[in-house]
Amino acid sequence: MKEHIFLASPHMSEEGFEQEFIQEAFDTNWIAPLGKNVTEFEKEMSGFLGAKAAVALSSGTAAIHMALKSAGVRQGDLVFCQDLTFSATANPILYEKATPVFIDSEPESWNMSPKALELAFEKYDKMGKRPKAVLAVHLYGLCAKIQEIAALCKKYEVPLVEDAAESLGTTCQGRYTGTFGDYGIISFNGNKIITTSGGGMLLVNTEDAKERAAKVLYWATQAREPARWYQHTEIGYNYRMSNIVAGIGRGQLKVLDKRVGKKREIYQYYQDHLGDLPGISFMPMQDGARSNCWLTAIQLEEGCQVKPLDIMEALEKDDVESRPVWKPMHLQPVFSGCDFITQVEGVCLTEPVTGADSSIGGQIFQHGVCLPSDTKMKEEDLERICRVIRALWQPDAAKE
Numbered sequence: 041m042k043e044h045i046f047l048a049s050p051h052m053s054e055e056g057f058e059q060e061f062i063q064e065a066f067d068t069n070w071i072a073p074l075g076k077n078v079t080e081f082e083k084e085m086s087g088f089l090g091a092k093a094a095v096a097l098s099s100g101t102a103a104i105h106m107a108l109k110s111a112g113v114r115q116g117d118l119v120f121c122q123d124l125t126f127s128a129t130a131n132p133i134l135y136e137k138a139t140p141v142f143i144d145s146e147p148e149s150w151n152m153s154p155k156a157l158e159l160a161f162e163k164y165d166k167m168g169k170r171p172k173a174v175l176a177v178h179l180y181g182l183c184a185k186i187q188e189i190a191a192l193c194k195k196y197e198v199p200l201v202e203d204a205a206e207s208l209g210t211t212c213q214g215r216y217t218g219t220f221g222d223y224g225i226i227s228f229n230g231n232k233i234i235t236t237s238g239g240g241m242l243l244v245n246t247e248d249a250k251e252r253a254a255k256v257l258y259w260a261t262q263a264r265e266p267a268r269w270y271q272h273t274e275i276g277y278n279y280r281m282s283n284i285v286a287g288i289g290r291g292q293l294k295v296l297d298k299r300v301g302k303k304r305e306i307y308q309y310y311q312d313h314l315g316d317l318p319g320i321s322f323m324p325m326q327d328g329a330r331s332n333c334w335l336t337a338i339q340l341e342e343g344c345q346v347k348p349l350d351i352m353e354a355l356e357k358d359d360v361e362s363r364p365v366w367k368p369m370h371l372q373p374v375f376s377g378c379d380f381i382t383q384v385e386g387v388c389l390t391e392p393v394t395g396a397d398s399s400i401g402g403q404i405f406q407h408g409v410c411l412p413s414d415t416k417m418k419e420e421d422l423e424r425i426c427r428v429i430r431a432l433w434q435p436d437a438a439k440e
């Protein structure tokens with residue numbers, strides 16, 4: 041019997057670090073929200089990454105929501121948001137009844153195009169409008185052109201939020217993603233590079249990071265005023281991470297470097313064993329960046345004999361999980377009517393079934409597949425996956 045291979049599944053430390061932190065919480069009855077694991081996890085993570093302050097929250101989505109709120113995003117405001125991403129990046133903009141403007145990607149990083157971002161600033165400047173925040177993503181652990189994006193945000197005096205949900209451990213010029221923007225967010229969802237079963241963290245990197253983090257902590261714990269009785273002057277949320285969950289996170293942080301090493305080996309393995317197939321290419325690695333390779337994503341060029349769906353179906357038949365690349369936000373019915381800024385002229389529909397178009401993000405979506413990138417995979421698992429994929433290029437050899 042062949043074993044099921046996951047796209048990316050939770051991988052607890054071999055040493056049992058997570059259990060030790062959880063046991064300590066049980067022994068001291070620090071089960072309920074506040075406790076040592078939460079504050080220590082924040083300190084350890086911000087220390088490791090080099091962020092000025094951190095707030096542990098119930099999810100990455102909650103962290104994005106709090107970042108936008110802290111940046112001053114309110115009803116009717118504009119937020120310039122990366123278009124090619126998971127919907128969790130964009131949804132919190134709508135929680136605050138603000139308006140997203142989606143910004144296309146560029147081919148070298150697959151992330152927000154600094155040129156398209158500049159076009160967006162210019163277009164809205166002419167109307168006398170400026171966004172309250174820019175929300176950029178480091179997709180699949182690939183570093184965005186974050187220094188160029190940050191420079192533009194500085195020029196227009198707009199706060200930058202980095203969605204580093206998928207890129208924990210990725211560095212750009214030796215500095216961790218999530219520490220370039222005014223805010224960074226991390227996710228510890230089950231399929232991310234390290235997981236707490238579910239959770240997230242907000243990083244704050246501004247001069248007044250401590251005050252901003254304190255305000256987020258207040259919103260995230262029901263906005264209780266420091267009074268003897270229950271007093272509220274603002275709407276609050278129940279977004280705080282629990283002490284048990286934080287214990288898992290502290291244990292997982294100890295193996296982050298190891299997980300990044302393994303993810304990078306997986307990427308390298310695929311490149312070595314599939315790279316010669318005609319029409320296949322790999323997600324781009326930029327000079328000066330070291331990706332955590334959260335998922336290895338490939339592209340099958342237009343006219344390639346094998347289509348992304350062929351790979352997904354062949355792997356599924358072999359009980360192996362793979363996924364399409366994120367479908368861009370401007371192609372999502374829920375965001376129809378939102379503005380979309382791209383450098384591509386005359387964007388047109390290219391794939392009637394999925395609705396992909398000729399924008400950069402649309403093309404990455406149309407031609408992309410995410411290959412299994414589970415850190416628990418053994419060499420024989422990778423061999424099996426590559427055999428299934430290679431057979432699609434040599435249909436006769438596969439029948440032997």
Ligand SMILES: *Cc1c(COP(=O)(O)O)cnc(C)c1O
Binds near residue numbers: 239
């Ligand atoms: C996973 C993810 C999120 C959301 O994180 P949760 O912890 O699941 O809420 C946000 N953005 C991106 C790009 C993600 O991949």
